[in-house]
Structures are given as C-alpha cells and as structure tokens.
Amino acid sequence: MNHLTNVLFKRPDFSALRKAGFTMTDMHFHCLYSDTYTRVDKIVRRAAFLGINLALTDHNCINGVTEAYNNRLKVNIIPGIEVSCIEGHHILIYFSTYDELYDFYHKHINGRQGRNPYSNTNIKTIELLGACNRYSCLTAAAHPFAPGYYGIEKNVNRGFISHELFNRLDAIEVISGGNLRHFNIKALGLVESEGKSFVGGSDGHSLHQLGDVVICTKAITTLGILSEIRARRNLVIGKESILPLKLLSMSKIASKHFRYLEPTIESKYSNLYKKSLKYYEGRLREKLP
Numbered sequence: 001m002n003h004l005t006n007v008l009f010k011r012p013d014f015s016a017l018r019k020a021g022f023t024m025t026d027m028h029f030h031c032l033y034s035d036t037y038t039r040v041d042k043i044v045r046r047a048a049f050l051g052i053n054l055a056l057t058d059h060n061c062i063n064g065v066t067e068a069y070n071n072r073l074k075v076n077i078i079p080g081i082e083v084s085c086i087e088g089h090h091i092l093i094y095f096s097t098y099d100e101l102y103d104f105y106h107k108h109i110n111g112r113q114g115r116n117p118y119s120n121t122n123i124k125t126i127e128l129l130g131a132c133n134r135y136s137c138l139t140a141a142a143h144p145f146a147p148g149y150y151g152i153e154k155n156v157n158r159g160f161i162s163h164e165l166f167n168r169l170d171a172i173e174v175i176s177g178g179n180l181r182h183f184n185i186k187a188l189g190l191v192e193s194e195g196k197s198f199v200g201g202s203d204g205h206s207l208h209q210l211g212d213v214v215i216c217t218k219a220i221t222t223l224g225i226l227s228e229i230r231a232r233r234n235l236v237i238g239k240e241s242i243l244p245l246k247l248l249s250m251s252k253i254a255s256k257h258f259r260y261l262e263p264t265i266e267s268k269y270s271n272l273y274k275k276s277l278k279y280y281e282g283r284l285r286e287k288l289p
Helices: 015-020 040-050 065-070 098-108 125-132 153-158 179-193 222-230 243-258 261-288
Strands: 021-030 052-056 077-084 090-094 138-141 169-175 197-201 213-217 235-238
Touching: 015 021, 021 040, 021 077, 021 197, 040 052, 040 065, 040 125, 052 065, 052 090, 052 138, 065 077, 065 098, 077 153, 077 222, 090 125, 098 125, 125 235, 138 197, 138 222, 169 179, 169 235, 197 213, 197 222, 213 222
Parallel strands: 021 052, 052 077, 138 169, 169 197
Antiparallel strands: 021 213, 077 090, 090 138, 213 235
C-alpha cells in the first residue's frame, strides 16, 4: 500500500464519504475532564449532527468515555485514552470495548497521575507498552513531531527511549488537527519509512474542531474499525485547525494547566530538562572543532 494515497490533506466531505460507503471517526478529541471545558453532551450532539464516530481520548483519565459510551443518540464511542508518559510524549490507546478500557485504566493508570493530572504520570513507556500487551488494544504515537516533549520521535532522537521501543507501537498519528502541517508531513514520512499503520484526529479542544480530521473505514463496529487500521485499509482525511481555533484551544489548554504550573515545571525539570541538557551538550561537542 502507498500510504501517500491513503492520507489526504483536505476537509472531509462527510456526505460524499457516506455515499461511498465509508464510516468516519475522529480518533482524537478532548472534553472537560481533560485540558479543556467542552461538555460531553455537546460533543456527542455535534458528532451525531456530523454523522461520525468519536474517540474521546482525554489525558490520563476515562471519565469522558464513561459518560458518553451509552449515549442516547447512538453515536459510536471508541473507548480510548491519551497517556502522558514520564518521558514527556503522549501515546493514544484504543480498545474494542469499554470494559477493557476500564480494566486497563484502573489497573495501570489510575493513581499514577502527577500533581498536574492532565500532563504528568510516573509511567515509563516500556511499562505502558508492557501493560498494553495484556489487552487487545491498539497503540499510536500521538503527534510524533509535536514541539517540546509531546512528540515521541523527538524523544527517540534525544535518547529518552530506544527506537526498538518505538517500534512496538502499532500506529502513528499522521494528521493531528492541532499540529502544524510541517510536523504532520514529517509524521507521514515516518509512516512511509517505518511501514506502520496510521490514524488521524482533530486533537480538538473546542467543539467546532470535531471532525476536522477523520479516519475512514468500510467497517462499522469498533472492533472492525480497529481491525481496518491494523490492516492499513483505512484512509485519513483532514486539515489542521485554522489559526483562530488553534488560539482558542491553546487558551483553554493554558487556563487548565496554569493552576498546576509549579508542579508541572518541577516534574519536567526532574524528568526531562536535566536529560535534555546532556543531549544538547553532546550535540554541541560534536559540532565543536
């Protein structure tokens, strides 16, 4: 398969995609239980209006999935979570049933959050992926080239985790609506070079971002959708959020994180900044005569 033909940087035409027999799913969205304020009922109503499935992937919690899962509008909710590893990057994990997600969360995530519950856990990537092996879940690198520490590929380059550990991930988020096109193009290149499965999502924190990026499959059920992703039979269609929506989302995210500014800085200094200094010192030595 040529992934370049299965990833399209354009606004999804939901009507045309439905006529072609596709099911559409936004695989990355946040609600008020994470680092935004958007209510679950409004998100579900918006998804029903658009006629799409939805993966609620809040940071280190599953409250949004719990509230939305058996909604009266019959919107198919893909049980998911976005875990912030101690190395800084984010990993999306999708389950075929809510019960599996619930079991995973309470055995491996709950109680491991830091003082900023949206940003920090004490879970190492190797431990997280080891726990995932016990479930029939699908793991994906969220926005792998995101700025800072949020993208896993930069942390591979920094030596925070090995490339072998990265290879244990099932998929790569190839279009993240909250990211810049430059970084998404690099993610597409990573899909091509690694031959991995691929997902996409709006990474929305504001209601009108929902559906900006979707995956398209011929499958209808959650299990079928995840199976199509594994087999690389899905499409990813979408575009990054326009600047005003990005700024709105950033303001919501910042206001949620601001109350935890001190513990966030402390945690990142202890776990990340010190390691980064060693990395950049090494890079500098390589360039000096």
